[in-house]
Amino acid sequence: MNASAKAIINLDVGGPVISRHLYGHFAEHLGRCIYGGFYVGEDSDIPNAGGIRLDVVEALRALNIPNLRWPGGCFADEYHWMDGIGPRSERPSMVNTHWGNVEENNHFGTHEFMALCELLGAEPYINGNVGSGTVKEMSDWVEYLTRDGDSPMVRLRKANGRDEPWQVPFWGIGNEAWGCGGNMSAQHYADEARRYATYCRDHGGNKLYRIAAGASDDDYAWTETLMKAVNCLGCAKEPRGYFQGLTFHYYTVPGPWSDKGSALEFDLDDYYATMVKAVRVEELIAGHAAVMDCYDPKKKVGLILDEWGTWWNVEPGTNPGFLYQQNTMRDALVASVHFDAFHRHADRLVMANIAQTVNVLQAMILTDPDSGALVLTPTYHVFEMNKAHQDAASLRVDVKSEGTTRTVGESELDTFSVSASTKDGRALVSLTNLDADAPLEVDLDLRGRAVAGVRGRVLTADVLNAHNTAEVTDVAVQDLDGLSVEGGMLRVNIPAHAFVTVELELA
Numbered sequence: 200m201n202a203s204a205k206a207i208i209n210l211d212v213g214g215p216v217i218s219r220h221l222y223g224h225f226a227e228h229l230g231r232c233i234y235g236g237f238y239v240g241e242d243s244d245i246p247n248a249g250g251i252r253l254d255v256v257e258a259l260r261a262l263n264i265p266n267l268r269w270p271g272g273c274f275a276d277e278y279h280w281m282d283g284i285g286p287r288s289e290r291p292s293m294v295n296t297h298w299g300n301v302e303e304n305n306h307f308g309t310h311e312f313m314a315l316c317e318l319l320g321a322e323p324y325i326n327g328n329v330g331s332g333t334v335k336e337m338s339d340w341v342e343y344l345t346r347d348g349d350s351p352m353v354r355l356r357k358a359n360g361r362d363e364p365w366q367v368p369f370w371g372i373g374n375e376a377w378g379c380g381g382n383m384s385a386q387h388y389a390d391e392a393r394r395y396a397t398y399c400r401d402h403g404g405n406k407l408y409r410i411a412a413g414a415s416d417d418d419y420a421w422t423e424t425l426m427k428a429v430n431c432l433g434c435a436k437e438p439r440g441y442f443q444g445l446t447f448h449y450y451t452v453p454g455p456w457s458d459k460g461s462a463l464e465f466d467l468d469d470y471y472a473t474m475v476k477a478v479r480v481e482e483l484i485a486g487h488a489a490v491m492d493c494y495d496p497k498k499k500v501g502l503i504l505d506e507w508g509t510w511w512n513v514e515p516g517t518n519p520g521f522l523y524q525q526n527t528m529r530d531a532l533v534a535s536v537h538f539d540a541f542h543r544h545a546d547r548l549v550m551a552n553i554a555q556t557v558n559v560l561q562a563m564i565l566t567d568p569d570s571g572a573l574v575l576t577p578t579y580h581v582f583e584m585n586k587a588h589q590d591a592a593s594l595r596v597d598v599k600s601e602g603t604t605r606t607v608g609e610s611e612l613d614t615f616s617v618s619a620s621t622k623d624g625r626a627l628v629s630l631t632n633l634d635a636d637a638p639l640e641v642d643l644d645l646r647g648r649a650v651a652g653v654r655g656r657v658l659t660a661d662v663l664n665a666h667n668t669a670e671v672t673d674v675a676v677q678d679l680d681g682l683s684v685e686g687g688m689l690r691v692n693i694p695a696h697a698f699v700t701v702e703l704e705l706a
Contacts, residue, residue: 208626210594212594213592220265223505226268232556233270239252256318273379279332283309313367324371326373327340327372329391341402345403364402370408372392392411430495433493438500450506462524462530463525463527464664465664475607481543501547506552527577531576533561564579575667584656584700617631626702638692641690645689648706649706653703658676679699
């Protein structure tokens, strides 16, 4: 018997708003993400604006990209921003010790990043240097970017060609302080975060959203230590405003860290093991949120997953420090189930940033270094299909399914995932069938609002490792025909290993 599911959605009962910032991105100085990805230089034959590649900008604008995190990652805690301003010919070079031990010329710095954000229409998320930097260095960077009037940093910014300050809301206080960001203990970092945050000032109308560097995976003790830094257990008081958000990082890595597996060469066991790791993100979000609730029951402090995605072995023949991997239908499904989890926890999870945007890890875009061609990955299409969830009210989905549970090792994997939201007289339902071989029949029981129109789209491929290259596009979005609503019921037939969105026009 084929697997089936029924999902009840009350279209008139909206829940927490799904922040657009859950669809954020991450651009680190790593491999060909910045140089050769976003930035090709003004002398390039590839169309650019001030060296910024315009076809990459156009592709990301189509996703309604809400924010971009930069310059790292591990790179952030060895980056000194003063080296990346002023005339490019006079900027000192540096060694990127974390990623390939390559020398960088600092031609892409603060002004170039802000120009990129303006082209993208994205809000900047700047990650400051706590590991090897100073409080003054970060404080000066905030002043340089966001202050108006007449001060040393304002005069320096104006001398470098920018009279008006920028709006820069999001500031990361270091990165992975438990590891590459300084190998600190949780308590030591919490004390440092309070100190750094104190001197990251609000200038003029720019209100900072200070983000503390949080845990790896399920290190709930790290989260508790950070929460203790702003409030006491069981207190009814408002959290002290040292930082407004805290992070955690979680990558989908089904194998051992030393041999993560191939992005392209995998079997069914590898595929299902990957999906077990992917859906675990919901357990981790709930775990960190539960700790935060004890110290912040009114949810004033936001939880941020600012590094997530698949991490495979690098493609053969590429620099192992550049983390270049292909992106298949499997990666797209990892993304789709992550977003369902994000939507269900929109009351606490306020931002997420996939790692990374171009040419690194689970990228949206791959650029061919020889031909200059731009490739949209399967993961890109999940972001595009889901973009109507941004700033929409989440909708509760009650599911009853049969035949959608699969035993994978010692875990039970539900192969059906769904989430929904509503905004501006429309609703969007996202549905994922993780079963590698069998289709899934889903009946949507739509209550509370009449439906005047329906449109379906589907992302799938003949094989799980289908991917796109400069020569061949094997994974693309198709229309899903034959949908109609009768008596409030809508039947959706989802192919094997597929992601579907259904857009409802509400009467």
